[in-house]
Amino acid sequence: MLSLLDLLRRIDAGQISPQSAVSHCLDLIEAKEYTVRAFTHIDTHAAASTEGPLRGIAVGVKDIIDVAGMVTGMGSPIYRDNVARADAAVTALLRRAGGSPIGKTTTTAFAFLDPTETLNPHNPAHTPGGSSAGSAAAVGAGMLPLSIGTQTGGSVIRPASYCGAAAIKPSFRMLPTVGVKCYSWALDTLGLFAASIPDLAYALAALSERPDLRLPDDRAPDSGGDLRIGVLMQDFAGAPEDDSAAALDAAIKAIEARGASVTPVSAPEALAAAYGVHGVIQDYESARALAWEYDAHRDQLPPILRETLDAAQHVPAAAYDDARRTAHHARREAKGFMREYDALITFASPGSAPEGLAVTGESRFNRLWTLLGVPTVNVPGFRNAAGLPVGVQIVTGFGSDDKALRVAAFVEKALHARL
Amino acid sequence: MLSLLDLLRRIDAGQISPQSAVSHCLDLIEAKEYTVRAFTHIDTHAAASTEGPLRGIAVGVKDIIDVAGMVTGMGSPIYRDNVARADAAVTALLRRAGGSPIGKTTTTAFAFLDPTETLNPHNPAHTPGGSSAGSAAAVGAGMLPLSIGTQTGGSVIRPASYCGAAAIKPSFRMLPTVGVKCYSWALDTLGLFAASIPDLAYALAALSERPDLRLPDDRAPDSGGDLRIGVLMQDFAGAPEDDSAAALDAAIKAIEARGASVTPVSAPEALAAAYGVHGVIQDYESARALAWEYDAHRDQLPPILRETLDAAQHVPAAAYDDARRTAHHARREAKGFMREYDALITFASPGSAPEGLAVTGESRFNRLWTLLGVPTVNVPGFRNAAGLPVGVQIVTGFGSDDKALRVAAFVEKALHARL
Structure with missing residues (x-):
């Protein structure tokens, strides 16, 4: 690069x-x-x-x-x-x-x-x-x-x-x-x-x-002696594929070797609930944000989007309001939860890039953080046996972008040193 | 109309x-x-x-x-x-x-x-x-x-x-x-x-x-027998002119005559603080939202906007972040405060429309509610001696737009009945 x-x-x-x-x-x-x-x-x-x-x-x-x-x-x-x-x-x-x-x-x-x-x-x-x-x-x-x-x-x-x-x-x-x-x-x-x-x-x-x-x-910090990193598996988003599991494992070993304290953590229940309503908010808002495109040019929309917007027209306002309340509550819970760690480390994607060009992969390990509005960083540096890259994801609390970047730089350096 | x-x-x-x-x-x-x-x-x-x-x-x-x-x-x-x-x-x-x-x-x-x-x-x-x-x-x-x-x-x-x-x-x-x-x-x-x-x-x-x-x-409700209305003077925004004071007074008398319970209230300190930071948020964001217009066409901007954007370029990120925290805190405080009333009634503008076309009037009785994101309604129906209208403002908590409209309709009807 x-x-x-x-x-x-x-x-x-x-x-x-x-x-x-x-x-x-x-x-x-x-x-x-x-x-x-x-x-x-x-x-x-x-x-x-x-x-x-x-x-x-x-x-x-x-x-x-x-x-x-x-x-x-x-x-x-x-x-x-x-x-x-x-x-x-x-x-x-x-x-x-x-x-x-x-x-x-x-x-x-x-x-x-x-x-x-x-x-x-x-x-x-x-x-x-x-x-x-x-x-x-x-x-x-x-x-x-x-x-x-x-x-x-x-x-x-x-x-x-x-x-x-x-x-x-x-x-x-x-x-x-x-x-x-x-x-x-x-x-x-x-x-x-x-x-x-x-x-x-x-x-x-x-x-x-x-x-x-x-x-x-x-420059990236050399040592992680003072860092407390929480490992979050995002069980609510399903299991990772082998490549992402291996990338996370490699990252954890690399940063532990440089002195970071790494602890498995579970997310509060409110976060899993928020994960579940991301789609409701996305659908309700896209049905309005793309109202002109849908009403005036539906035939020119590509199939996945067209079908999604067809369904999105029917999300009721009450479901949207509930989803926003769930998200609001999760943002508050996340604040307290994240304060206990310098950063969380988790999967950046389910695995390495899927073969074929018919799909673009899944966002299930990313959605919650987008909904919470918190900074997340993809750290490159791991490749699978076929040479395809797969990242790990660093997450911190809202406004702690500086910390997300410092921890990510440390993880990146540790992963490189391993090679 | x-x-x-x-x-x-x-x-x-x-x-x-x-x-x-x-x-x-x-x-x-x-x-x-x-x-x-x-x-x-x-x-x-x-x-x-x-x-x-x-x-x-x-x-x-x-x-x-x-x-x-x-x-x-x-x-x-x-x-x-x-x-x-x-x-x-x-x-x-x-x-x-x-x-x-x-x-x-x-x-x-x-x-x-x-x-x-x-x-x-x-x-x-x-x-x-x-x-x-x-x-x-x-x-x-x-x-x-x-x-x-x-x-x-x-x-x-x-x-x-x-x-x-x-x-x-x-x-x-x-x-x-x-x-x-x-x-x-x-x-x-x-x-x-x-x-x-x-x-x-x-x-x-x-x-x-x-x-x-x-x-x-x-239709507007005829009776206000079950309504608890808080009267808020918004002291933090300065004093109203005579016309707005008279409009609020007329509205209060009219709704009291129809059975509404009307109580003077003071806003929590957090709301006055939020009022004070509205301009910081507006300036910081407008300097970015209008970055292209400012950089490429500053000479074509009209004078008040140009001067405001000149100054807005210098609002530091830290001041903006502080202002957002102040606003966030006020939104939480407002939630509890507003729950005690069906609605607040206050001035909609400092007075009736100023004479002349050189200025468009002041937003000081409106800014806080815009920053809090809560519904507000202008209720017409009062005119000064010269026949110029001036409204009163109904405010409710976030998401209680239905209540804001019901109370406003009641106030409007009461004001009309008075004439």
């Missing part, structure tokens, strides 16, 4: 200019794109800024997020020629930080489950996951140092796990969703993909204008 | 067709618009639906809300030719309910404070208020039975008070803001204007698909 911090160090040292760093990415895209198909649009004339913390950094933007002058296609023929008049807020913030939106990355239609044509960069017979397929695959393939995606169920962390990228879904609304196509306003969360956790921390600090999110010296 | 329920009764009785009801509104607009200037666009060919609870109802849509095929101008030259590709969610829901979006109503630029050219329908030398100026004025002038606006500080309740319209700002996100230009994602709330509270209850029930919001028989 292509490290953002490495690129910046070479720019700072005068070895390359910001513009040549962006051009380098265009060359990498040209070389690799035909085997990955991560982009819907590439700006081959993308200019680099000479200032800002992300100067020279080419960034892929998921194609439900507006970039002024580029088509926002939503992964749907309904929006085929939909040129964005304005930047989404996160795109404008990216430019403020000196970053270069270099193109639009593929998304499943309206960021739901119908697959894109994107291929897994580690094995083209496997899905890259979704919905942020292109953003995960472009970083996983080493075409870009940074990309932006969104998660409503597991659309950032799952494809990151499948593509071997580091990724964060920060606390709800830390990154503004203005100018991002809505599927569910209570759930949709912007996230970032990068080559490593220190890269991710640097980029999130720059975009959010929260400098405290950067790691000290932009 | 033009009553929605009256129109529907005439349609149901076969006295008029839905299409002639819509045409009637177009005639009224043609007769009155030149003295009010409430619209940026009028669809003179608007078709009526023959089905749905809002068949035959012509609706004005604030010009920050997308209606497919019409320009969404945002009250700004930056968006002068910005034709909406899709309906906003609320527009699509309106069509589902049979309503006819008949045109776009004026808004202050990006729904902030720089005035529109709209005039108060009761006296053209006075402001109609803002930011939902056109939506309030069109209903207040009797051109339309229903219109849609938004409130981030006091942009629904204040212009309703100034224009003599009934209006509700429902619980946060009851009406989806998808497709509505964002100023502050934690605050922006859609609201409705109509000729009376029963009209309002009917329309909100239809748009939200929550039939329980309708009043029994679509």
Whole structure:
């Protein structure tokens, strides 16, 4: 993969200019794109800024997020020629930080489950996951140092796990969703993909204008002597496949070897209840968020989305209100529960990327955290016997994104040292 | 004003067709618009639906809300030719309910404070208020039975008070803001204007698909014998002017005469604290929500907004995080506090509409309720000696929109009976 911090160090040292760093990415895209198909649009004339913390950094933007002058296609023929008049807020913030939106990355239609044509960069017979397929695959393939995606169920962390990228879904609304196509306003969360956790921390600090999110010296901590990590199996979400079980096991052994205290934990009952109502909230809100698309263009919706929206029309307001109360209660319970640990570690996805391109995988180990609005990080570094990556997931309490990134960086380093 | 329920009764009785009801509104607009200037666009060919609870109802849509095929101008030259590709969610829901979006109503630029050219329908030398100026004025002038606006500080309740319209700002996100230009994602709330509270209850029930919001028989209750109403002066927001004090006094006397129990109450300290941080949240979020407009078109922003955004760039993340915690705490405190009363009654605006068109008035009696996300209703029915209307505001706990509407309908009826 292509490290953002490495690129910046070479720019700072005068070895390359910001513009040549962006051009380098265009060359990498040209070389690799035909085997990955991560982009819907590439700006081959993308200019680099000479200032800002992300100067020279080419960034892929998921194609439900507006970039002024580029088509926002939503992964749907309904929006085929939909040129964005304005930047989404996160795109404008990216430019403020000196970053270069270099193109639009593929998304499943309206960021739901119908697959894109994107291929897994580690094995083209496997899905890259979704919905942020292109953003995960472009970083996983080493075409870009940074990309932006969104998660409503597991659309950032799952494809990151499948593509071997580091990724964060920060606390709800830390990154503004203005100018991002809505599927569910209570759930949709912007996230970032990068080559490593220190890269991710640097980029999130720059975009959010929260400098405290950067790691000290932009490096992962060596020791975990003071860390208390809770291991959560998420039984309410079913069992993992062997690959994810092996990844979690490897991560636990690696961090215990570096002194972290690792304890199995059970989630309070309220969290399992919240897991169960994620779909009610998602369905009720999507039936309204996509009301125009459904009423005016139902025939152009892809099959999984169309069927889901057909059913979603019938979720009663009372069920939605109940679900929101359940979620509200779980957020409060989670606060107390999570305070006892520096972070939780759990599965990032059920397993490595499923074979075939007909499905994008399952979000069952991600949904609860999206609903709670808490930060979660995919830590890459483990591969199965066939060479496919699979991540582990670090979770902390709302607003503790700094802690999530520090712990994730430590886990990543420990996993690498093991190799 | 033009009553929605009256129109529907005439349609149901076969006295008029839905299409002639819509045409009637177009005639009224043609007769009155030149003295009010409430619209940026009028669809003179608007078709009526023959089905749905809002068949035959012509609706004005604030010009920050997308209606497919019409320009969404945002009250700004930056968006002068910005034709909406899709309906906003609320527009699509309106069509589902049979309503006819008949045109776009004026808004202050990006729904902030720089005035529109709209005039108060009761006296053209006075402001109609803002930011939902056109939506309030069109209903207040009797051109339309229903219109849609938004409130981030006091942009629904204040212009309703100034224009003599009934209006509700429902619980946060009851009406989806998808497709509505964002100023502050934690605050922006859609609201409705109509000729009376029963009209309002009917329309909100239809748009939200929550039939329980309708009043029994679509009529206001006659008696308040079982109601406990708390009178809140909102001292933290400063003193009212004479007109608002007189309106509140008249309302209290009228409902006491009909048997309601009315008690002066003081708000918990946490509410005053929350009132104080509304601006921090609004500023921090608007600096991000309007990042593209500010960075790419600052010179085209009107003066009040430009200066506010200049300052808003400097609100630190830590201040924002503190403000959110203060608001979160206040929402919990409000829950317990409000449970002791069926509703609170308070000022809807500092006074009647200020003279002149240079300012749109103040939102100080509205901001707290927007930040708390609780339903509030403007009850019309009082006029000062010069004939200018001024409302009183009914407030209930989150999700108790039904109760807010029932109490407001009772207050409205009591005020009318007094005349």
